[in-house]
Amino acid sequence: MKLCMIGTGYVGLVSGACFSDLGNDVICVDRDLKKVTDLKKGIIPIYEPGLDELVLKNYKNKRLKFSTDLKDSVSKSDVVFICVGTPSKKNGNGADLSQIYNVAKEIRSSISKFKIIITKSTVSVTTGDEIEKIILQKVSKKLFSVVSNPEFLREGEAIRDFYKPDRIVIGTNDKKSNNLLKNLYSPLISRGAKYINTSRRAAELIKYASNAFLATKITFINEMANLCEKIDVNIEDISIGIGLDKRIGGRFLRAGPAYGGSCFPKDTKAIVTTGNQFQTNLSVIKSVIKSNENRSSLLLKRVFNILKGKVKNKKICFLGVTFKANTDDMRDSSSLFMIPSLIKKGAKINYFDPTGEKVEFKKLKNVKFSNNINSAIKQSDLIIIHTEWNDFKSINFKKEVQNKKFMIFDMRNIYSSIKMKKSNIKYYGVGC
Numbered sequence: 181m182k183l184c185m186i187g188t189g190y191v192g193l194v195s196g197a198c199f200s201d202l203g204n205d206v207i208c209v210d211r212d213l214k215k216v217t218d219l220k221k222g223i224i225p226i227y228e229p230g231l232d233e234l235v236l237k238n239y240k241n242k243r244l245k246f247s248t249d250l251k252d253s254v255s256k257s258d259v260v261f262i263c264v265g266t267p268s269k270k271n272g273n274g275a276d277l278s279q280i281y282n283v284a285k286e287i288r289s290s291i292s293k294f295k296i297i298i299t300k301s302t303v304s305v306t307t308g309d310e311i312e313k314i315i316l317q318k319v320s321k322k323l324f325s326v327v328s329n330p331e332f333l334r335e336g337e338a339i340r341d342f343y344k345p346d347r348i349v350i351g352t353n354d355k356k357s358n359n360l361l362k363n364l365y366s367p368l369i370s371r372g373a374k375y376i377n378t379s380r381r382a383a384e385l386i387k388y389a390s391n392a393f394l395a396t397k398i399t400f401i402n403e404m405a406n407l408c409e410k411i412d413v414n415i416e417d418i419s420i421g422i423g424l425d426k427r428i429g430g431r432f433l434r435a436g437p438a439y440g441g442s443c444f445p446k447d448t449k450a451i452v453t454t455g456n457q458f459q460t461n462l463s464v465i466k467s468v469i470k471s472n473e474n475r476s477s478l479l480l481k482r483v484f485n486i487l488k489g490k491v492k493n494k495k496i497c498f499l500g501v502t503f504k505a506n507t508d509d510m511r512d513s514s515s516l517f518m519i520p521s522l523i524k525k526g527a528k529i530n531y532f533d534p535t536g537e538k539v540e541f542k543k544l545k546n547v548k549f550s551n552n553i554n555s556a557i558k559q560s561d562l563i564i565i566h567t568e569w570n571d572f573k574s575i576n577f578k579k580e581v582q583n584k585k586f587m588i589f590d591m592r593n594i595y596s597s598i599k600m601k602k603s604n605i606k607y608y609g610v611g612c
């Protein structure tokens with residue numbers, strides 16, 4: 181099939197590359213000229229394991245193309261995926277859908293034969309109805325169908341998630357579109373992916389309800405961790421003990437920092453706004469948002485306690501600053517709150533991240549990037565393990581850290597507190 185991905189970010193680039201690898205002709209469009217020029221030179225704008233090879237292979241065999249010309253790319257395609265950003269509105273009230281609606285307006289003049297217009301971006305319920313109205317102003321109803329096909333891939337696992345999704349959700353009442361899309365996804369369905377066809381509004385809501393539920397699971401276990409710290413119980417025992425119950429399931433039950441990233445924070449807020457719009461009080465999600473917002477302050481207080489209140493001039497090392505491992509995404513990472521707060525109290529920060537230096541910290545005084553783990557931790561009074569990269573799982577702290585009174589605050593519980601204590605290392609985990 182001839183596909184067009186509008187927006188070549190985490191979602192558009194990954195799914196565009198994977199669809200081309202399945203034998204489709206794909207044009208990835210972006211308004212960012214530098215991104216498109218770089219991609220044509222083989223420079224991949226994001227860190228995602230395995231993506232480089234996939235893009236290069238399919239770009240070379242000409243199944244994958246890059247362009248800034250939206251109208252031309254849409255006119256050459258049968259299926260158009262809208263994959264642009266849907267961030268929170270500046271006033272915090274719901275999703276800013278302006279990029280989606282701009283695309284809907286831009287593509288109208290390129291529809292002269294039947295096309296399926298798909299929202300892969302996460303969009304509020306009824307956005308599909310609005311897109312349809314916008315396109316209908318200029319295009320006959322017979323020439324297009326607006327479908328919701330939410331994306332569930334996780335950064336860091338995106339390619340695996342594309343090829344082996346738990347489910348593919350197609351929101352449309354149009355049989356022709358449903359059949360075409362079932363055909364497009366047939367290589368994944370034959371590998372075991374469940375295909376479900378729902379109404380368009382249901383598909384839009386499935387995405388938000390999934391993210392809100394996962395955010396609730398994380399927040400739940402984080403609050404359990406708070407209780408564990410007071411009663412001398414290890415949260416890892418609780419996670420295993422409840423996760424083995426098949427009704428609950430063990431995933432998303434690891435205590436740690438506040439959830440962040442490009443999805444959960446904005447999507448939980450957006451679904452609450454949708455609830456308000458339709459006079460429905462989503463009180464559980466509201467309290468999840470509140471609890472998560474408090475989480476970073478709570479962990480920061482713990483840092484102050486570990487340092488017995490003496491933060492001034494303390495050398496603190498952050499291992500990992502992105503919101504999770506295996507991604508370079510800094511959006512809503514809790515380090516963006518913790519590092520500036522610690523500097524304000526006079527701390528000196530050194531950080532290492534496997535995905536390199538971050539622009540977000542470049543202008544901050546007393547924040548330095550080290551380009552390897554050993555030089556980052558060498559002078560530290562306190563080492564904070566902020567993300568769970570494999571690179572951080574077997575560090576010989578005793579050998580590498582010069583200050584023999586160093587301490588570790590492992591916000592991901594990647595080390596065993598028992599083994600650390602046996603090695604006489606002052607070690608603090610989360611929920612233990």
Ligand SMILES: NC(=O)c1ccc[n+]([C@@H]2O[C@H](COP(=O)([O-])OP(=O)(O)OC[C@H]3O[C@@H](n4cnc5c(N)ncnc54)[C@H](O)[C@@H]3O)[C@@H](O)[C@H]2O)c1
Pocket residue numbers: 186187188189190191192209210211212215250263264265266279282283300301302303331332333334335442443
């Ligand atoms: N990142 C994830 O893990 C993930 C997972 C599932 C769903 N989503 C959803 O997918 C959507 C996209 O997320 P992302 O992380 O890929 O965003 P992103 O910011 O990485 O990429 C969006 C891209 O769209 C481009 N763009 C914006 N307007 C455009 C236009 N008019 N024409 C051409 N290009 C345009 C931007 O330049 C940018 O490169 C969001 O709604 C997000 O919630 C993201």
